[in-house]
Amino acid sequence: MKKGQQKDQESRYGLELTNNSKTSWAFSMPRDKTCVMATSICKKVCYGNGIRYQSAGQKAKRERNFKTVELxxxxxxxxxxxxxxxxxxxxxxxxxxxxxxxxGEKTKTPFTVRIHDLGDFHEVAYVKAWLIAAKERPLCKLWFYTRSFLEPELFEALTELAALPNCQGWLSIDTENFEAGLLAYAQEPGVWKLALLQQERTQVEELLPDLIETAMTKELVSFPVHHGGRHVEPVVAPGLYTCPAVVGIYKLESNASKLRPCQACSFCLP
Ligand code: SF4
Known part of the structure; x- marks a missing residue:
């Protein structure tokens, strides 16, 4: 066997976290295999299209994670x-x-893992594995955003995960799936929160009244579409919290021993 092939064989399996400068530690999966309920809008504007996520090493890691999960x-x-x-x-x-x-004190940096800085929950057994892990490690704060709420069995398993005290689940909504998202949110009061992919104001204006009326206090976050350091104008509305990292209030931090934007902000954490 050639050296390159051998190395490839050796690195076929194994789970690995990503040291993300916004969220801190995160687990990634390949979007094409796991974003099973992605909308056309989220595919188009996904930050995973950015150069940072497209290196050969990052892609290989996501593929390896997926293969290991399946195995x-x-x-x-x-x-x-x-x-x-x-x-x-x-x-x-x-x-x-x-x-x-x-x-009984806090750690210097919070003990957190974001489930999926790229990718989503693609099957029930996978959700159940995270459920077991989260229960076994109650001191670790976990959080995730998902569009995998359209299929009842998957949604049921995800709701169990999101209901754990050390885990927060966010229903990712946009102009294509917001009606289903609001129904799912209303179905499980006190469990889910809502994360809006915010396009230009004219594109989201129609859904805002329903959204604002339905969402409880501190249960609605907005991510203005952003790319390469630019973002669309954030919509200002009652109860809508705009992610401060997107608009540059918190800067990316490459050092894992320092607070990352999500750890400092903590709005999305349990
Ligand atoms: S709102 Fe806060 S916790 Fe949520 S993604 Fe933005 S910076 Fe992170």
Whole structure:
């Protein structure tokens, strides 16, 4: 076997987190295989189209994560995959977590993992694996955004995950799926929150009244469409919280031992 082929063989499996300068530690999956209910708008403006996410290394990592997820689910179901997810979570525990927890204090940097900085939940067994892992690691704060709420079984499993005290789920909505999103939100009061992909004001104007009337306080975040440091004009409306990282209030931070924008802001965290 040639050297290159051997290296390729060796790195075919294994789960790995991404050290994301906005969210801190995050798990990524390939969009084409897991964003099973993506809308045409989110595909078009997805930040994953950006150069930062398109390097060969980043793509290979997402493919490896997916292949590993599929293999472990196939060989041992959610329990086996959960073992590997728990090991991943443990890798990013802040070094002072044990002392902080026995003294009842906060760690220097928060213990957080965002499930999917790219990708989504593509099947029930995969959701169940995260559910086991989240229950096993109650000190880790997990959060996720999803469009996988249109299929009842998947939504039911996701609701169980989002209902955990250390996990927050956000229903990602836009002009194409907002009616289904509002129904899902209303179906499970107190569990889900709403994340709006905000296009230009003229494009979202129609859905705003329903959205504002339905969403409870602190349960609606807006992400103005952005690319390359530019963003569309944020819509200002009662109860609508615009992500401060998108509009530049929080700067990206490459150092994992410092607070990242999402950890400093914490609006989306449980
Ligand atoms: S609103 Fe805050 S926590 Fe949510 S994505 Fe933006 S910076 Fe992160």
């Amino acid at each position: 472990l689910l196939d060989r041992g179901g959610p329990k086996l995959l959960a073992q590997n997810l728990i090991a991943l979570i443990d890798q990013v525990r802040p070094s002072d977590w044990l002392c902080a927890s026995v003294m």
